[in-house]
Amino acid sequence: MWQVSPEISEITEITENSQGDGSGKVPPVKPESLPALRGRRLVLALSGGIACYKSAELLRLLVKAGASVQVVMSEAAEHFITAVTMQALSGQPVTTSQWDAREPNNMAHINLTRGADAIVVAPASADCIAALAQGRADDLISLMCLARPWTMAQQPCPLLLAPAMNREMWSHPATRRNVAQVVADGAVLLGPAHGDQACGEIGDGRMLEPEELFDEIVAFFQPKPLRGRRVLITAGPTFEAIDPVRGITNLSSGKMGFALARAAREAGAEVTLVAGPVSQATPRGVRRIDVRSAVQMRDAVLPLAPEHDVFIATAAVADWRPATAAEHKLKKDGSGQCPALSFVENPDILAGVARLPKAPYCVGFAAESEKLAEHARAKRERKGVPLLVANLGPATFGQDDNAVLLVDAAGERPLPEDGRRTDKLSLARLLVHEIANRLDAASA
Incomplete structure (x- = not known):
């Protein structure tokens, strides 16, 4: 199920074996030589929504930062972006059905999260959040999230949600209840943002931009020694x-x-x-x-x-x-003398x-x-x-x-x-x- 992209392995090897530029000076450690997510195993799940186009760029950023990313797509997500695109970017086959026969035990919903450091659902539609709040298990994403390790008895697999929906859907009391419930159940909410929406309306509910989501994911994995400060x-x-x-x-x-x-x-x-x-x-x-x-x-x-x-x-x-700022611009008067400043x-x-x-x-x-x-x-x-x-x-x-x-x-x-x-x-x-x-x- 999990594998490291050959491209990432090659980049890491080149970085670690670098001997400088031949000048005799020790080169500075550049940001790109320190992948922020090196060694992390992530599941990136796409529920339905136009924001799926942002998920491709988010995936590119995650892989570039050293993460191994397994992509999961709902049937609705495949109407907005192809599994071929996500497979090309991740370097791994995309899982689209709970009945995926490629798994020896036919249990993709179990295998996907074992050993994963987190599930990131981006976009998380209103329907997806509702399913998670109600504990439903009627599609691959909700089934996978319900079956993920979440108790301290085993290595937990955190759930990060990036909401994406119309402003009226986001503000609806049902959605507010569902969001409150998934957060109470331990999910971490990333966004949403305020701005232009695909429908032409403006308001809360749009998914964060890929760079913003990437920063939030990196921040999530940082230690928290200043919590409460x-x-x-x-x-x-x-x-x-x-x-x-x-x-x-x-x-x-x-x-x-x-x-x-x-x-x-x-x-x-x-x-x-x-x-x-x-x-x-x-x-x-x-x-x-x-x-x-x-x-x-x-x-x-x-x-x-x-x-x-x-x-x-x-x-x-x-x-x-x-000592004082002139009320108007100080001009040259041709005398060659500078104005006296104190x-x-x-x-x-x-x-x-x-x-x-x-x-x-x-x-x-x-x-x-x-x-x-x-x-x-x-x-x-x-x-x-x-x-x-x-x-x-x-x-x-x-x-x-x-x-x-x-x-x-x-x-x-x-x-x-x-x-x-x-x-x-x-x-x-x-x-x-x-x-x-x-x-x-x-x-x-």
């Missing part, structure tokens, strides 16, 4: 206005802060992200507050900080701002949070250009925080990968431990687990 994160640069069209800022892209927000949410935390002016997409499930200046960031953070367990100050906050120091947001009577566990970031460890140690003591994450700003701003130095009262050590640059999401996950371990130690 609340995390506040700042990210990106600040912009300090000189006049209505000019200002002082820096090269921070916000990528590290946004990766930390995603990783913290994956780890089970409730996450609030206060972001400077960046164009990064908000991670799913994260509350985002947009600000522009350092003062606006401080005003957003200070009232929220006491309500959170952790504060991670990733933002590259400008140290100074113009500056005032911006508020120290991290130190301010650390001094609060009910301060969260504070993690600072330092972007230096030289003497990394020396400046990071001094900054940690000056800010009064237990942990400071240091990196070289010119080498990381705008980049997709990084390596950092963790600085605390005991000294400093690199992360990753081998000192190699890794993609920022992988680095964020390492940092989140580092913070979770320190929280547990502090509360022990």
